[in-house]
Amino acid sequence: MVKVYSTPSCPYCVTLKNFLKEHKIQFEDIDVSQNEIAQKEMIDKSGQMGVPVIDIDGQIVVGFDQERIKQILKITE
Amino acid sequence: MIYDLIIIGGGPAGITAGIYAARKKLKTLIITKDWGGQINRASEIHNWPGTRVISGMGLIGEMTEHMKEYEIEIRKGKEVIDIDKKDNIFTVRDEEKEHEARTVIIASGKIPRTLDIPGEDKFRGKGVCVCSTCDAPMYKDKEVAVIGGGNAGCGAAIDLLKYAKKIYVLEFLEEMKADPIIMDKLMKSGKVECYTNVAVKEIKGKKFVEGLVYENRDTGKQTELNVAGVFISVGMMAKAGFAEKLVELNQIGEIVIDKDNYTKTPGLFAAGDISDIKYEQIVIAAGEGAKAALAVTDYLKKN
Numbered sequence: 001m002v003k004v005y006s007t008p009s010c011p012y013c014v015t016l017k018n019f020l021k022e023h024k025i026q027f028e029d030i031d032v033s034q035n036e037i038a039q040k041e042m043i044d045k046s047g048q049m050g051v052p053v054i055d056i057d058g059q060i061v062v063g064f065d066q067e068r069i070k071q072i073l074k075i076t077e
Numbered sequence: 078m079i080y081d082l083i084i085i086g087g088g089p090a091g092i093t094a095g096i097y098a099a100r101k102k103l104k105t106l107i108i109t110k111d112w113g114g115q116i117n118r119a120s121e122i123h124n125w126p127g128t129r130v131i132s133g134m135g136l137i138g139e140m141t142e143h144m145k146e147y148e149i150e151i152r153k154g155k156e157v158i159d160i161d162k163k164d165n166i167f168t169v170r171d172e173e174k175e176h177e178a179r180t181v182i183i184a185s186g187k188i189p190r191t192l193d194i195p196g197e198d199k200f201r202g203k204g205v206c207v208c209s210t211c212d213a214p215m216y217k218d219k220e221v222a223v224i225g226g227g228n229a230g231c232g233a234a235i236d237l238l239k240y241a242k243k244i245y246v247l248e249f250l251e252e253m254k255a256d257p258i259i260m261d262k263l264m265k266s267g268k269v270e271c272y273t274n275v276a277v278k279e280i281k282g283k284k285f286v287e288g289l290v291y292e293n294r295d296t297g298k299q300t301e302l303n304v305a306g307v308f309i310s311v312g313m314m315a316k317a318g319f320a321e322k323l324v325e326l327n328q329i330g331e332i333v334i335d336k337d338n339y340t341k342t343p344g345l346f347a348a349g350d351i352s353d354i355k356y357e358q359i360v361i362a363a364g365e366g367a368k369a370a371l372a373v374t375d376y377l378k379k380n
Binding site: 039048051 | 132134202217240
Protein backbone atom coordinates (compact mmCIF):
# COMPACT_ATOMS: atom_id res chain seq x y z
CA MET A 1 0.00 0.00 0.00
CA VAL A 2 1.38 3.38 -1.03
CA LYS A 3 0.44 6.62 0.74
CA VAL A 4 1.57 10.10 -0.31
CA TYR A 5 1.43 12.89 2.24
CA SER A 6 1.42 16.19 0.39
CA THR A 7 0.22 19.78 0.16
CA PRO A 8 -1.51 21.15 -2.96
CA SER A 9 0.97 23.98 -3.60
CA CYS A 10 4.19 21.98 -3.32
CA PRO A 11 5.88 21.44 -6.70
CA TYR A 12 7.81 18.36 -5.50
CA CYS A 13 4.54 16.73 -4.40
CA VAL A 14 2.93 17.27 -7.79
CA THR A 15 5.97 15.79 -9.52
CA LEU A 16 6.02 12.79 -7.18
CA LYS A 17 2.35 12.06 -7.84
CA ASN A 18 2.81 12.41 -11.60
CA PHE A 19 5.75 10.05 -11.40
CA LEU A 20 3.64 7.42 -9.60
CA LYS A 21 0.80 7.83 -12.10
CA GLU A 22 3.21 7.44 -15.02
CA HIS A 23 4.42 4.17 -13.57
CA LYS A 24 0.85 3.03 -12.88
CA ILE A 25 1.39 2.81 -9.13
CA GLN A 26 -1.85 3.13 -7.17
CA PHE A 27 -1.58 5.39 -4.15
CA GLU A 28 -3.66 7.16 -1.56
CA ASP A 29 -3.17 10.93 -1.76
CA ILE A 30 -3.37 12.56 1.65
CA ASP A 31 -3.58 16.37 1.69
CA VAL A 32 -2.05 17.27 5.03
CA SER A 33 -2.94 20.95 4.65
CA GLN A 34 -6.58 20.02 5.34
CA ASN A 35 -6.08 17.26 7.86
CA GLU A 36 -4.32 17.72 11.16
CA ILE A 37 -4.56 14.05 12.13
CA ALA A 38 -2.80 13.11 8.91
CA GLN A 39 -0.22 15.82 9.59
CA LYS A 40 0.58 14.26 12.92
CA GLU A 41 0.70 10.79 11.39
CA MET A 42 3.18 12.03 8.78
CA ILE A 43 5.40 13.69 11.40
CA ASP A 44 5.35 10.55 13.57
CA LYS A 45 6.27 8.32 10.63
CA SER A 46 8.99 10.49 9.13
CA GLY A 47 10.32 12.32 12.20
CA GLN A 48 10.16 15.60 10.31
CA MET A 49 7.68 18.14 8.95
CA GLY A 50 8.55 18.59 5.26
CA VAL A 51 6.40 17.35 2.39
CA PRO A 52 6.20 15.20 0.37
CA VAL A 53 6.48 12.02 2.40
CA ILE A 54 5.80 8.67 0.78
CA ASP A 55 4.96 5.53 2.74
CA ILE A 56 5.53 2.38 0.68
CA ASP A 57 4.38 -0.60 2.76
CA GLY A 58 5.92 0.97 5.83
CA GLN A 59 9.11 2.20 4.17
CA ILE A 60 9.28 5.97 4.51
CA VAL A 61 10.93 8.27 1.99
CA VAL A 62 11.12 12.02 2.59
CA GLY A 63 11.10 14.29 -0.46
CA PHE A 64 10.96 13.24 -4.11
CA ASP A 65 13.95 10.93 -3.96
CA GLN A 66 13.35 9.30 -7.33
CA GLU A 67 16.18 6.77 -7.09
CA ARG A 68 15.09 5.42 -3.72
CA ILE A 69 11.43 5.32 -4.66
CA LYS A 70 12.29 3.42 -7.85
CA GLN A 71 14.37 0.99 -5.86
CA ILE A 72 11.66 0.26 -3.29
CA LEU A 73 8.93 -0.05 -5.91
CA LYS A 74 11.26 -2.06 -8.18
CA ILE A 75 10.69 0.28 -11.10
CA THR A 76 13.23 -0.18 -13.86
CA GLU A 77 13.33 2.10 -16.84
CA MET B 78 39.21 7.80 -21.57
CA ILE B 79 39.62 11.51 -22.21
CA TYR B 80 36.39 13.34 -22.99
CA ASP B 81 36.24 16.32 -25.30
CA LEU B 82 34.04 18.07 -22.75
CA ILE B 83 32.83 17.63 -19.19
CA ILE B 84 29.79 19.68 -18.18
CA ILE B 85 29.29 20.26 -14.46
CA GLY B 86 25.64 20.93 -13.60
CA GLY B 87 22.28 19.76 -14.91
CA GLY B 88 20.18 22.91 -15.00
CA PRO B 89 19.09 24.91 -18.06
CA ALA B 90 22.67 26.05 -18.82
CA GLY B 91 24.28 22.61 -18.46
CA ILE B 92 21.58 20.72 -20.34
CA THR B 93 21.55 23.20 -23.23
CA ALA B 94 25.35 22.98 -23.41
CA GLY B 95 24.93 19.20 -23.50
CA ILE B 96 22.50 19.31 -26.41
CA TYR B 97 24.75 21.65 -28.40
CA ALA B 98 27.88 19.64 -27.63
CA ALA B 99 26.23 16.35 -28.60
CA ARG B 100 25.02 17.84 -31.87
CA LYS B 101 28.61 18.87 -32.56
CA LYS B 102 29.56 15.22 -31.88
CA LEU B 103 31.78 16.09 -28.95
CA LYS B 104 32.46 13.18 -26.63
CA THR B 105 30.69 14.64 -23.62
CA LEU B 106 30.11 13.72 -19.97
CA ILE B 107 27.64 15.65 -17.81
CA ILE B 108 28.03 15.38 -14.04
CA THR B 109 25.24 16.67 -11.85
CA LYS B 110 23.84 16.23 -8.39
CA ASP B 111 20.33 16.48 -9.77
CA TRP B 112 18.35 17.68 -12.76
CA GLY B 113 17.54 21.33 -12.18
CA GLY B 114 18.11 23.30 -9.03
CA GLN B 115 16.35 26.59 -8.42
CA ILE B 116 14.02 25.89 -11.35
CA ASN B 117 12.42 22.97 -9.52
CA ARG B 118 10.76 25.32 -7.11
CA ALA B 119 9.08 27.48 -9.72
CA SER B 120 5.48 26.36 -9.77
CA GLU B 121 4.71 28.30 -12.96
CA ILE B 122 7.03 29.65 -15.65
CA HIS B 123 5.47 32.18 -18.01
CA ASN B 124 8.49 33.42 -19.95
CA TRP B 125 9.92 30.38 -21.70
CA PRO B 126 9.17 31.29 -25.32
CA GLY B 127 6.95 28.84 -27.15
CA THR B 128 5.44 27.42 -23.98
CA ARG B 129 2.84 29.68 -22.42
CA VAL B 130 2.97 28.14 -19.01
CA ILE B 131 4.85 25.18 -17.56
CA SER B 132 6.05 24.13 -14.12
CA GLY B 133 9.76 24.29 -13.35
CA MET B 134 9.98 20.56 -12.86
CA GLY B 135 7.98 20.02 -16.05
CA LEU B 136 10.35 22.18 -18.06
CA ILE B 137 13.51 20.63 -16.68
CA GLY B 138 12.00 17.18 -17.31
CA GLU B 139 11.39 18.12 -20.96
CA MET B 140 14.92 19.51 -21.28
CA THR B 141 16.44 16.37 -19.78
CA GLU B 142 14.46 14.05 -22.06
CA HIS B 143 15.49 16.18 -25.02
CA MET B 144 19.15 15.90 -24.09
CA LYS B 145 18.89 12.14 -23.58
CA GLU B 146 17.87 11.77 -27.26
CA TYR B 147 21.52 12.44 -28.04
CA GLU B 148 24.68 10.55 -27.34
CA ILE B 149 25.90 11.98 -24.07
CA GLU B 150 27.21 10.26 -21.01
CA ILE B 151 25.42 11.07 -17.75
CA ARG B 152 26.70 10.85 -14.20
CA LYS B 153 23.87 11.84 -11.89
CA GLY B 154 23.83 12.04 -8.11
CA LYS B 155 27.46 13.07 -7.84
CA GLU B 156 28.96 16.35 -6.77
CA VAL B 157 32.22 17.67 -8.21
CA ILE B 158 34.70 18.49 -5.48
CA ASP B 159 37.81 19.50 -7.42
CA ILE B 160 39.07 20.51 -10.85
CA ASP B 161 42.69 20.67 -11.86
CA LYS B 162 44.58 21.12 -15.13
CA LYS B 163 47.84 19.52 -16.14
CA ASP B 164 49.43 19.28 -19.60
CA ASN B 165 46.28 20.65 -21.22
CA ILE B 166 44.06 17.98 -19.67
CA PHE B 167 41.52 18.73 -16.98
CA THR B 168 40.94 16.31 -14.13
CA VAL B 169 37.45 16.59 -12.65
CA ARG B 170 36.99 14.77 -9.39
CA ASP B 171 33.67 13.85 -7.80
CA GLU B 172 33.15 12.06 -4.48
CA GLU B 173 34.03 8.72 -6.07
CA LYS B 174 35.95 9.04 -9.29
CA GLU B 175 38.22 11.14 -11.45
CA HIS B 176 37.35 12.03 -15.02
CA GLU B 177 39.55 13.59 -17.70
CA ALA B 178 38.66 16.03 -20.44
CA ARG B 179 40.13 18.56 -22.82
CA THR B 180 37.56 21.19 -21.86
CA VAL B 181 35.14 21.84 -19.00
CA ILE B 182 31.98 23.94 -18.70
CA ILE B 183 30.97 24.84 -15.16
CA ALA B 184 27.20 25.36 -15.03
CA SER B 185 26.38 24.37 -11.48
CA GLY B 186 24.16 27.35 -10.74
CA LYS B 187 23.33 28.80 -7.39
CA ILE B 188 22.04 27.26 -4.19
CA PRO B 189 20.04 28.84 -1.36
CA ARG B 190 22.28 30.87 0.92
CA THR B 191 22.57 29.48 4.40
CA LEU B 192 22.87 31.36 7.70
CA ASP B 193 25.60 29.09 9.11
CA ILE B 194 24.28 29.35 12.66
CA PRO B 195 23.77 26.67 15.31
CA GLY B 196 20.56 24.70 14.85
CA GLU B 197 20.14 25.45 11.16
CA ASP B 198 21.25 22.01 9.96
CA LYS B 199 20.07 20.10 12.98
CA PHE B 200 16.46 21.23 12.56
CA ARG B 201 16.29 21.12 8.77
CA GLY B 202 12.86 19.67 8.00
CA LYS B 203 12.10 19.82 11.71
CA GLY B 204 10.94 23.40 11.73
CA VAL B 205 13.67 24.90 9.54
CA CYS B 206 12.24 25.23 6.03
CA VAL B 207 13.31 26.66 2.72
CA CYS B 208 10.15 25.89 0.71
CA SER B 209 7.24 27.96 2.00
CA THR B 210 4.90 26.90 -0.79
CA CYS B 211 5.50 23.29 0.29
CA ASP B 212 5.45 23.48 4.04
CA ALA B 213 3.41 26.55 5.07
CA PRO B 214 0.28 24.42 5.76
CA MET B 215 2.20 22.54 8.46
CA TYR B 216 2.20 25.68 10.60
CA LYS B 217 -1.52 26.21 11.06
CA ASP B 218 -2.21 28.40 14.13
CA LYS B 219 1.48 28.46 15.01
CA GLU B 220 3.96 31.29 15.43
CA VAL B 221 6.72 31.32 12.84
CA ALA B 222 9.67 33.43 11.76
CA VAL B 223 10.84 34.30 8.28
CA ILE B 224 14.50 35.22 7.93
CA GLY B 225 15.02 37.70 5.12
CA GLY B 226 13.00 40.82 4.35
CA GLY B 227 13.41 40.82 0.57
CA ASN B 228 10.78 39.82 -1.97
CA ALA B 229 11.45 36.13 -1.48
CA GLY B 230 11.27 36.28 2.31
CA CYS B 231 8.16 38.44 2.34
CA GLY B 232 6.70 36.14 -0.34
CA ALA B 233 7.22 33.29 2.10
CA ALA B 234 5.43 35.36 4.75
CA ILE B 235 2.51 35.76 2.32
CA ASP B 236 2.38 31.98 1.80
CA LEU B 237 2.23 31.66 5.59
CA LEU B 238 -0.55 34.27 6.11
CA LYS B 239 -3.24 31.73 5.34
CA TYR B 240 -2.05 29.38 8.06
CA ALA B 241 0.17 30.84 10.77
CA LYS B 242 -1.17 32.71 13.78
CA LYS B 243 1.74 35.14 13.92
CA ILE B 244 4.65 35.81 11.57
CA TYR B 245 7.86 37.60 12.51
CA VAL B 246 9.99 38.78 9.59
CA LEU B 247 13.64 39.37 10.51
CA GLU B 248 15.84 41.48 8.24
CA PHE B 249 19.60 41.90 8.66
CA LEU B 250 19.75 45.34 7.03
CA GLU B 251 18.16 48.54 8.31
CA GLU B 252 15.23 48.46 5.93
CA MET B 253 12.86 45.90 4.53
CA LYS B 254 13.70 45.38 0.87
CA ALA B 255 10.47 43.83 -0.41
CA ASP B 256 8.27 45.71 -2.89
CA PRO B 257 5.68 48.04 -1.31
CA ILE B 258 2.79 46.03 -2.75
CA ILE B 259 3.99 42.96 -0.84
CA MET B 260 4.67 44.92 2.35
CA ASP B 261 1.15 46.43 2.26
CA LYS B 262 -0.40 43.00 2.07
CA LEU B 263 1.65 41.79 5.04
CA MET B 264 0.95 44.85 7.17
CA LYS B 265 -2.80 44.81 6.45
CA SER B 266 -3.06 41.25 7.73
CA GLY B 267 -2.35 42.39 11.30
CA LYS B 268 -0.46 39.14 11.83
CA VAL B 269 3.00 40.26 10.79
CA GLU B 270 5.73 41.99 12.76
CA CYS B 271 8.96 43.06 11.06
CA TYR B 272 12.28 43.48 12.87
CA THR B 273 15.07 45.17 10.95
CA ASN B 274 18.78 45.50 11.66
CA VAL B 275 18.83 42.14 13.42
CA ALA B 276 21.09 39.12 13.08
CA VAL B 277 19.75 35.65 13.84
CA LYS B 278 22.23 33.86 16.09
CA GLU B 279 20.75 30.47 16.88
CA ILE B 280 17.81 28.20 16.22
CA LYS B 281 16.75 26.26 19.30
CA GLY B 282 14.59 23.30 20.16
CA LYS B 283 14.54 19.70 21.26
CA LYS B 284 13.22 17.36 18.59
CA PHE B 285 11.64 20.19 16.62
CA VAL B 286 12.19 23.95 16.50
CA GLU B 287 10.95 25.81 19.53
CA GLY B 288 12.51 29.21 19.08
CA LEU B 289 15.34 31.39 17.87
CA VAL B 290 17.72 33.98 19.23
CA TYR B 291 18.34 37.24 17.41
CA GLU B 292 20.62 40.15 18.14
CA ASN B 293 20.01 43.84 17.61
CA ARG B 294 22.97 44.88 15.45
CA ASP B 295 23.28 48.32 17.07
CA THR B 296 22.92 47.49 20.73
CA GLY B 297 24.07 43.84 20.68
CA LYS B 298 21.04 42.97 22.78
CA GLN B 299 19.89 39.39 22.30
CA THR B 300 16.22 38.41 22.33
CA GLU B 301 14.55 35.03 22.18
CA LEU B 302 11.46 34.41 20.07
CA ASN B 303 9.25 31.39 20.58
CA VAL B 304 8.43 30.04 17.14
CA ALA B 305 7.67 26.57 15.77
CA GLY B 306 8.96 27.28 12.28
CA VAL B 307 11.86 29.20 10.76
CA PHE B 308 11.64 29.89 7.03
CA ILE B 309 15.02 30.91 5.66
CA SER B 310 15.01 33.09 2.58
CA VAL B 311 18.23 35.03 2.39
CA GLY B 312 18.98 34.81 -1.30
CA MET B 313 21.09 32.49 -3.39
CA MET B 314 24.82 31.91 -3.47
CA ALA B 315 27.36 30.66 -5.97
CA LYS B 316 29.48 27.81 -4.70
CA ALA B 317 32.49 27.50 -6.97
CA GLY B 318 35.17 26.64 -4.41
CA PHE B 319 35.92 23.36 -6.23
CA ALA B 320 37.35 25.41 -9.11
CA GLU B 321 39.07 28.19 -7.21
CA LYS B 322 42.56 27.25 -8.38
CA LEU B 323 41.60 27.85 -11.99
CA VAL B 324 39.08 30.69 -12.01
CA GLU B 325 38.69 34.23 -10.80
CA LEU B 326 35.77 34.74 -8.45
CA ASN B 327 34.04 38.08 -7.95
CA GLN B 328 33.01 39.48 -4.56
CA ILE B 329 29.94 37.31 -4.33
CA GLY B 330 31.71 34.14 -5.40
CA GLU B 331 30.59 34.06 -9.02
CA ILE B 332 33.01 32.91 -11.73
CA VAL B 333 34.29 35.78 -13.85
CA ILE B 334 33.86 35.12 -17.60
CA ASP B 335 34.31 37.08 -20.81
CA LYS B 336 31.54 37.58 -23.35
CA ASP B 337 32.25 34.18 -24.90
CA ASN B 338 32.12 32.34 -21.56
CA TYR B 339 35.92 31.89 -21.20
CA THR B 340 37.30 31.88 -17.66
CA LYS B 341 40.91 32.86 -16.98
CA THR B 342 42.06 29.27 -17.65
CA PRO B 343 42.13 28.27 -21.35
CA GLY B 344 39.71 25.40 -21.95
CA LEU B 345 37.66 26.12 -18.86
CA PHE B 346 34.30 27.81 -19.42
CA ALA B 347 31.38 28.82 -17.21
CA ALA B 348 27.72 29.41 -18.02
CA GLY B 349 24.52 30.47 -16.29
CA ASP B 350 23.96 31.65 -12.74
CA ILE B 351 27.35 30.47 -11.46
CA SER B 352 29.00 33.02 -13.78
CA ASP B 353 29.09 36.77 -13.24
CA ILE B 354 26.49 37.62 -15.89
CA LYS B 355 24.02 40.11 -14.54
CA TYR B 356 20.59 38.67 -15.24
CA GLU B 357 19.50 35.31 -13.95
CA GLN B 358 16.72 33.86 -16.04
CA ILE B 359 16.06 30.37 -17.44
CA VAL B 360 16.13 31.58 -21.02
CA ILE B 361 19.40 33.43 -20.40
CA ALA B 362 21.03 30.44 -18.67
CA ALA B 363 20.03 28.24 -21.62
CA GLY B 364 21.49 30.79 -24.05
CA GLU B 365 24.72 31.00 -22.05
CA GLY B 366 24.97 27.19 -22.08
CA ALA B 367 24.64 27.21 -25.87
CA LYS B 368 27.28 29.95 -26.16
CA ALA B 369 29.69 28.04 -23.93
CA ALA B 370 29.29 24.81 -25.96
CA LEU B 371 29.93 26.73 -29.18
CA ALA B 372 32.99 28.39 -27.64
CA VAL B 373 34.23 24.93 -26.60
CA THR B 374 33.78 23.70 -30.18
CA ASP B 375 35.88 26.59 -31.50
CA TYR B 376 38.50 26.10 -28.79
CA LEU B 377 38.86 22.36 -29.57
CA LYS B 378 39.40 23.12 -33.28
CA LYS B 379 42.26 25.47 -32.43
CA ASN B 380 43.90 23.46 -29.67
